[in-house]
Amino acid sequence: MSIILKAENISKQYRLGTVGTGTLKHDAQRWWAGIRGKEDPFLKVGAVNDRSSKANEDYVWALKDINFEVKHGEVLGIIGKNGAGKSTLLKILSRVTSPTTGSIKTKGRIASLLEVGTGFHGELTGRENIFMNGAVLGMTKSEIKNKLDEIISFSGCEKYIDTPVKRYSSGMTVRLGFAVAAHLEPEILVVDEVLAVGDAEFQKKAIGKMQDLSTGEGRTVLFVSHNMDSISLLTDRVLLLKNGLVHYDGETMKGVNEYLKIYKGGKSYHSDGVSQIPKIRHIELQTSLPNNIHEFGKELKFEFQIDIPYVTDNLALSFQIIDELQKPITHIWIIDSEKKIKREKGNYFFICTIPKPKLYMGDYSVRVHLSNSKTKEKFDYLESVCGFKIKMMKSVRKDFNWVHGTCKYLENANWSVSKFNSNAI
Structure with missing residues (x-):
C-alpha cells in the first residue's frame, strides 16, 4: 500500500508563563530572525514534557522528533497518558497549529474531529450547523445537500435538527459533529476521544462507521483514545507517546501491553x-x-x-x-x-x-x-x-x-x- 501521510522530525515547543521574551529589543530580534527564515535566537533547549514534575525551564517540548508513516487505508491508534502529546500531534496533523520543527506530508483531504462541537455555533440550528461545519471541513454545498438526510439519520437527532445547538446535550452535539465528519469522505479522518462522549448505542454505531471507512471504503483513520478496548478493536497498529517522544510504534496488542506496563499504578x-x-x-x-x-x-x-x-x-x-x-x-x-x-x-x-x-x-x-x-x-x-x-x-x-x-x-x-x-x- 502507498504512503498517504508522513511525519518527519516533528517537534512542538511551548513557552511556559508569558509569551514575550521580556524586552521589546529581544522580541524584535525574534521577529527579524523569523522574517529571514533563521532559527529563533531565544529558543532554548527546553524541558521534557512531564506534567507531573515542577518546571525549571522557560520552555517545554510537547513533542520531540516524532517520525512515522501511515499507509493508505490503515487505522492508526495513538495512545499515551494525559499530557503525552497526543492532542498536540493531532492538531499539527490537522493544520490547527504548526510544528516548531519538522514537516507533515499528506495526500488527500483531512477531516478532523478533535473536540465536541468544534466549529458549531450555538445560535444556529442543527441543520444550519451541518452546512456550516461541512463547508469548514471542505465540503461543497451540493455535497452536503446530497448527504444531508444520511447525516441527520446517522446522528439520531432528527427530532431536534431544527432546534438551536445551544439546547443540545454534549452527547447530541458530538453525534452531529461525528456524523458530518464521517460523511465528508476524506482520505484521512482524525478522531480524538470522540467515542468517549456518546452513549452505548452511538459508540457502537460510530465504531461500525469507522470500520466501514477503513475496510469498506479504504479510508485512513488516526484514532486517539484512552479506551484500550476500542483501540484493540479498531486498529492494527499503535503509536505510543510518552513525555512527547515515540516510545513504541508497532502491532496493537504489543503496544497496548507496553502502555499498561508503563502506566500501571502502584499500591x-x-x-x-x-x-x-x-x-x-x-x-x-x-x-x-x-x-x-x-x-x-x-x-x-x-x-x-x-x-x-x-x-x-x-x-x-x-x-x-x-x-x-x-x-x-x-x-x-x-x-x-x-x-x-x-x-x-x-x-x-x-x-x-x-x-x-x-x-x-x-x-x-x-x-x-x-x-x-x-x-x-x-x-x-x-x-x-x-x-x-x-x-x-x-x-x-x-x-x-x-x-x-x-x-x-x-x-x-x-x-x-x-x-x-x-x-x-
Whole structure:
C-alpha cells in the first residue's frame, strides 16, 4: 500500500508563563530572525514534557522528533497518558497549529474531529450547523445537500435538527459533529476521544462507521483514545507517546501491553507541592494480601487525602475501578449535596470501604475525579493509579451476579470523612 501521510522530525515547543521574551529589543530580534527564515535566537533547549514534575525551564517540548508513516487505508491508534502529546500531534496533523520543527506530508483531504462541537455555533440550528461545519471541513454545498438526510439519520437527532445547538446535550452535539465528519469522505479522518462522549448505542454505531471507512471504503483513520478496548478493536497498529517522544510504534496488542506496563499504578499515589485549588494529595489502597493482591470477595478499602485550601461547597469525589484495557467496571462517588462534607479549609481523609467488591479475577487500577458538582469545575484528575490484582483463593460464591465476566453492579460503598494532621502522611 502507498504512503498517504508522513511525519518527519516533528517537534512542538511551548513557552511556559508569558509569551514575550521580556524586552521589546529581544522580541524584535525574534521577529527579524523569523522574517529571514533563521532559527529563533531565544529558543532554548527546553524541558521534557512531564506534567507531573515542577518546571525549571522557560520552555517545554510537547513533542520531540516524532517520525512515522501511515499507509493508505490503515487505522492508526495513538495512545499515551494525559499530557503525552497526543492532542498536540493531532492538531499539527490537522493544520490547527504548526510544528516548531519538522514537516507533515499528506495526500488527500483531512477531516478532523478533535473536540465536541468544534466549529458549531450555538445560535444556529442543527441543520444550519451541518452546512456550516461541512463547508469548514471542505465540503461543497451540493455535497452536503446530497448527504444531508444520511447525516441527520446517522446522528439520531432528527427530532431536534431544527432546534438551536445551544439546547443540545454534549452527547447530541458530538453525534452531529461525528456524523458530518464521517460523511465528508476524506482520505484521512482524525478522531480524538470522540467515542468517549456518546452513549452505548452511538459508540457502537460510530465504531461500525469507522470500520466501514477503513475496510469498506479504504479510508485512513488516526484514532486517539484512552479506551484500550476500542483501540484493540479498531486498529492494527499503535503509536505510543510518552513525555512527547515515540516510545513504541508497532502491532496493537504489543503496544497496548507496553502502555499498561508503563502506566500501571502502584499500591499508593502521592503528590507534593502547593495548590490554590482542592487537590488529591495521597491515595492508599488496602488490599487483603501483600504485593497489591486482593482476595476475591474480601473487603476493599481506599483512603484519599484531600487538601482543601478554602471553604468549598458542592465538592464531589468520585472514582472508577477500571480493568486492564482501561474500561470502567464500576463508579463510586461522594457528593456534598448527598452526604454533608465538612466545608471549611483543611486537610481531610475520605475513606471508602467496599464490603464485598464483585470484581472478576484480573488486573485493575483506579481513575479519580475531584470536582465541583454544581459548576462542573474540575479540580484534579488521576488516571490509572493504585493498581491491584484480584485472585481467587476460595471457591466462587454462587450468590454473585455476573454479566459476561464483569460485575453487573457493586454493593453500596461506605464513606467516612474526617479532618487530620497534614504531617501524618
